[in-house]
Amino acid sequence: MLETAPPQALTALHDTFGFPAFRGVQEQVVARVLDGRSTLAVMPTGAGKSLTYQLPAVMLEGTCVVVSPLIALMHDQLRSATANGIRAATLTSADSDREVTIERFRNGELDLLYVAPERASQSHFRDLLSRARVSLFAIDEAHCVSEWGHDFRPDYRLLRPLLDSFPQVPRLALTATADAHTRADILAQLGIPDDGLIVAGFDRPNIRYAIRPRDSLQRQLKSLLDEHSGPGIIYAPTRARVEQLAEQLSAGGRRVLPYHAGLDPAVRARNQAAFVASEDMVMVATVAFGMGIDKPDVRFVAHAGIPKSIEAYYQETGRAGRDGDPSVAVMLWGAEDFARARQRLSEVEEHRRASERQRLDALAALVETAQCRRAILLRHFGEDPPQTCGNCDNCLEPAGVTDLTQLARKLLSAVFRTGQSFGLGHLEKVLTGQSDDRVLQRGHDQLSVFGIVGSEEAPLLKPIARALQARGSLVPTEHGGLALGGNAREILKGEAAVEIVVPPAKSKGDRRRKQREGSAPNPIGDPLFDALRDLRRELAQSQGVPPYVIFHDATLREMASVRPSSLSELGRISGVGGRKLDAYGDAFLGVIRQH
Template structure:
């Protein structure tokens, strides 16, 4: 009998024990829809993929059952600030020891606390869990649970793809594959499939709670001139009550907007990746303490924000995708109170977003990496390959990830590189990797097109946004600037219902995500998101 079955027999109802821990350790008298179901699955030893809106209480899903399991819980978290907040909240709640293992803390000391049994929770970045020595030491502690936060980062289809997340599946196996709970606030159906595949989840229970945040009013303000847009945003931020966030595209904009809002008498601070670590920490702490009115930030600020009373989120331009937009506006109104999300939009802003999606992969460098590893005939230390090619670690990682995905290279437990026996030739591997990279860029550009659609739609903005995630929404929401009394739309009515699988003569396989009057949005495997007029798809699009 397994440990989870013994626990169930010893203590009775899982739900009763989970509620008791939630109440006594954390002071939570009620658990939200989806939380208890996920906790019970975890406590029963099953892998779980949980998709829950921002502010829905995803952290509780691993924190509560962890205190009923023998052995530490490993939490993979991408941001150091988020790790610090989670450790502090767990220590404050008296929920057992908690440590963070990252580049700003002594790694050996943190791991020693875990192996000595003095820490119930250990928070690591995916980069740390990719290190063989870290995995080996954690394995000796026999972890009972692994939580992967921001799990959409593992998906190349996701809007926030992070290559280091691709190593997590291997690390999970080396740790003995205890129950795994993958957590995300934003994941379309194809992203969920890739999360399951990449992490190696076994028969996971997939729990998806609605994406809708009805307390957030959605609006777009359109401008022809950048100066007019800038003045309007500053006026909006300077005259609003409560705590707010302003998202911008560049470090320069963060500094300039924060300065202009501060001149209007608001306590405003910039936040971006170019600031010193101590300065970023200072701003984060001011925000957490409510000692600042407005933070003007790039996308570097956000994941793990522990404030429930953000009243507004403004965007000085469209982000790179509806995924990113949904995640960022979801930081407003977590307390259930009225909140607003306003996009300040110029069509020309989309050109900057296309530029920021980045350049294409160097096909010649891909070929050199594949050739050198194959000709070596064994394992090649990554450091030696970096020195030979005179490139940085992040660039080599990106190249290796592409070659891994076309089954040309593999990364050993020690971090060395090896050519896959019987794998494709270096020439073929490089060509396939380039095609993979091109597909990725087409998908990225299609997401930008969908942001244009959101900004320029004349229909309900909430319906547009939820439809992007494949969640049908009938009629208008009555809580956005574009909403009006619209006729109800039955998502399953007519040809090509929502979630139908389709085949396009040019773009191949896809799935219908949403339907609005005379149009459908389809996510294609090869080109990403496309909006199609129903009058123009006869003979071009078929059900499969």
């Protein structure tokens, strides 16, 4: 039976957040929390996880203590909560008003108190909580508590004594990314009963997924920036590549900034603040950037290499389109990405090596598939989705699958017969019969594999080598050569087939269609909508907050469409809560009346 929240919860939902109804499983989660029952809620990014503890925090007597992994994330959520009239504060090493916050907490003047797990696990923090009334413990990014999670944080495993010290206080754990194994571990580590699990589903239908081989990274990324004018994040694998891409892409006239842990902290903070406040900026970053960003209007996320796992890919791409508007996730991958990842497996603790190899194999299957990307993602998290989604590259432009087992056997045979120490360039020359000095000096023109690949097969050598490296059938040597690995011997013996995906040919209309598919549905050329955005930008700048903290684009679209003429009519627009109506209502009505 579905949980239903009491009527006063709907009233508080509208008065505080301006929403006429709950979305998805929000009501089930809120109902359990208000009833004092502990819960693990697995909800996709953009589904409104923070509302499931912020709303009870307003309704319950006492303070909701929120454990969150990053200071930037806490401060971002603090801004949004405060804008909605919620009494909130953070207690972190970056705060200069800690004594004031502690006093407010003791006096019962806070609805929300955000802390990091490192502080929450300390005995002195437990003592502080014992001197006031705690209404709820909310553990955000709860997958960090599990060794099976992709963002394991040891301090999260130290939270249990704190929670057990307040047995009468319900616990709400929240995450967007947890497979069945991780979910079970979170329940056990945080002492939440099995019947407290609510899984909303993992689908983000507004995100269009596209994965393609990396051939000219700068050109491919520049094309992406040309197609999407809104804010975007580009994830690069190294600090050096972050700096390089930020510089190269800035030459196109778009504001592009770097972010990685090696930057001066002040520069890093300044770049992050600029991105959060911007309506069109692009951030090139390592994965250190993102978890602390609650920016709803990111229109694209691009990977300039492979992520760590499908879980990491899901979480990182989930930073696009949190506002529900159409967004794009593009991954550009190369064989060397998988080669490096498989090399790093030897550095993983032995008891985790098998599970990490499984994660990498699952990622390779996602990258190489000709099937629906979304279906593979959702099946990975235990769902049973339709065979096609209509909003990924393979559904929009179906790729063909070609059996290249014979060519794979020729390439693997050349690797073996040349001594498993040469790179693809040399192997291509041997296989296609090119007698350069190096081939002749090594006597490789005398091998049985010399010249056995004709002109029709030759262009497929790079794609087949890329596929074999992704699968681990070819592995890099210490000096940049290729050696047999994985199931290479089974392929050579004819015991395993090799099929690869052949992308469809591009047409001239592709770019125009992609632009339409990935664009937010904002009215183009509507002077009222543009004027409302201008006002939002001015208010945001004057108050030192990002524009989305004032109102989301969806709220402005509804204003431009409905054209309310009074405060009561404006208050019925989704996203206009009581605090925002008082603060901004007259200004926005003034702009509407002018049009």
